[in-house]
Amino acid sequence: MSKTNLEKIFVCEETPTPRILLLTDTNEVNGRGLLYTVINSHLRSPANIHYLHTSLRAQDIRRFLKEESSGKIEFYDGASDPCGWVSDQPEVSLQQPLQEIFRLGHNGDGSGKRKIVMVVDRLEDITHHQDSLHLIRSLHLLAAGDNVEQLILYCGRDVMPESVLSALCHISSAVVHVLPSSPCSCQLILKKPSRKIIKAHEEFSLNENLHLQDIQQSKSKEVPCSDENLDSVAILASQTTFNLTLTDDQRIAKNNLLLPHTRVQSHGDTLLHTGMG
Amino acid sequence: MFESAKSAMEGIGVMFEDGGLILISETVSASADGLITHFLSYGMANRHPVCLVTLQHTWGHYCNIGNKLGLNFRQQTEQGNFKVVEGLKLLTEVLDESNQDIFNHPFGFILNASKNPLKNLYKLIKKTIEPWKETGKFFLLIVENITSLLNLGVQPRDINIFSQYCKNLIGDSPLKKSSLLVIVTTNDDDDNDESLVTKGIARSALLHVSLKGLSTGLSREVHGDFKITKFNQHAPYQCLPVTHHFQFKMEDKNMKLFAPGTSACVL
Numbered sequence: 001m002s003k004t005n006l007e008k009i010f011v012c013e014e015t016p017t018p019r020i021l022l023l024t025d026t027n028e029v030n031g032r033g034l035l036y037t038v039i040n041s042h043l044r045s046p047a048n049i050h051y052l053h054t055s056l057r058a059q060d061i062r063r064f065l066k067e068e069s070s071g072k073i074e075f076y077d078g079a080s081d082p083c084g085w086v087s088d089q090p091e092v093s094l095q096q097p098l099q100e101i102f103r104l105g106h107n108g109d110g111s112g113k114r115k116i117v118m119v120v121d122r123l124e125d126i127t128h129h130q131d132s133l134h135l136i137r138s139l140h141l142l143a144a145g146d147n148v149e150q151l152i153l154y155c156g157r158d159v160m161p162e163s164v165l166s167a168l169c170h171i172s173s174a175v176v177h178v179l180p181s182s183p184c185s186c187q188l189i190l191k192k193p194s195r196k197i198i199k200a201h202e203e204f205s206l207n208e209n210l211h212l213q214d215i216q217q218s219k220s221k222e223v224p225c226s227d228e229n230l231d232s233v234a235i236l237a238s239q240t241t242f243n244l245t246l247t248d249d250q251r252i253a254k255n256n257l258l259l260p261h262t263r264v265q266s267h268g269d270t271l272l273h274t275g276m277g
Numbered sequence: 278m279f280e281s282a283k284s285a286m287e288g289i290g291v292m293f294e295d296g297g298l299i300l301i302s303e304t305v306s307a308s309a310d311g312l313i314t315h316f317l318s319y320g321m322a323n324r325h326p327v328c329l330v331t332l333q334h335t336w337g338h339y340c341n342i343g344n345k346l347g348l349n350f351r352q353q354t355e356q357g358n359f360k361v362v363e364g365l366k367l368l369t370e371v372l373d374e375s376n377q378d379i380f381n382h383p384f385g386f387i388l389n390a391s392k393n394p395l396k397n398l399y400k401l402i403k404k405t406i407e408p409w410k411e412t413g414k415f416f417l418l419i420v421e422n423i424t425s426l427l428n429l430g431v432q433p434r435d436i437n438i439f440s441q442y443c444k445n446l447i448g449d450s451p452l453k454k455s456s457l458l459v460i461v462t463t464n465d466d467d468d469n470d471e472s473l474v475t476k477g478i479a480r481s482a483l484l485h486v487s488l489k490g491l492s493t494g495l496s497r498e499v500h501g502d503f504k505i506t507k508f509n510q511h512a513p514y515q516c517l518p519v520t521h522h523f524q525f526k527m528e529d530k531n532m533k534l535f536a537p538g539t540s541a542c543v544l
Contacts, residue, residue: 027476033513055441055481064513085396085442124477125441128434159476184516206514
């Protein structure tokens, strides 16, 4: 029986299934293997899969998915002509709202009882064509469908606008950030219906069949973080014997100090120092 | 031409004949001009047609480099093997008041705000390589330096869309052989837009060659760092890329690569 959070999410043993699963990676680590792992898990379930791809072609993706279940997947090609430069009427235009792209009304899955899983691979390509607010709204609408088992969003967190990434983390029931560590690891945030939030840092590896293995809690005490999160002042202060900090009184005195080059204006009989610029 | 660079790329498992997208990122202190000339000479030596889209330098600049290396690129254009889309020339055309057809001009977006500013440039490139595509010939498409478009007010997302369409032009797929697309960017950590464009293109690149100057300053024997990064597109279970790190020195007719810390001045 799986015990780790990573395995529960990607082998679809988490109950209930996280409604929106956000999987992110960077230029330094590829999370596509994990994406295929969770899709293969869904292929073993009764759900149908609707796959919107924006960078790779359908045949390049299909070869990593279970052959015998390939009839359960419908691909939406957002890679060949995303904004109509080749044809005035492209098959899939990424300028359309996502709910129109998936065309739930046309394939009958929207009114049927069969559960569906929707995949967006890669979300940052869609942000090139659509307003971020409309995109988040579309994701809300998609995930709210009665027969939606899961909405899987795959993106690079180093190329997504920060505001959009924050919004995605907020609306997602499960967030998996793949980290460029050795061995591979990921930071997980799992939001339970009971409002409990589980955070974990787990190491993993994938075998050639894209099965998760060697999953364990990360032994490293240092959680890798991006350069933007580092407090450069704190680090600089800790690496020197000089006191680089100011007390409140010292800061006020510094701000009030009038330097020789400071502009001075005269207003009648009163001299007004403009102070700092 | 640069045997060391070619060996380094082949050593990581990339054969130019298999096609795909190669991203070359340079910095202010380490120029990729030598590598671009390397690809031009590769096309010439193997009789592959080449389409060069120059957005930063002139065609004359590369011809001069070629002449110094004993390569006659101008003759290749006369014979129709090389086709050049000169961005700087197109830019002066659009600013010429006598030019009536601004809407269809590849750089018409400078004078007319457009939803898809690079669509006309893409159409021009597509028209240029169409004859080779129709005959199924293997060709090289080199775009240098795509981040120069940021200086003309083009947004990073439009450049990423443009690069996606250029990638479609070469028929890039791991399953079948495609032509070769080489895109050059400037990647400055302090410039968010350049960094966004480079990272966006790197995601879909077969190979990323990064040229950077030394962080400690200038050296006569070492001109910079040469880093090759490759994700295995046939094995997505390998989450981490293969990275090879070299240092390089540009000589008159050669690019020397060596392991970090093994330059002539050290050994």
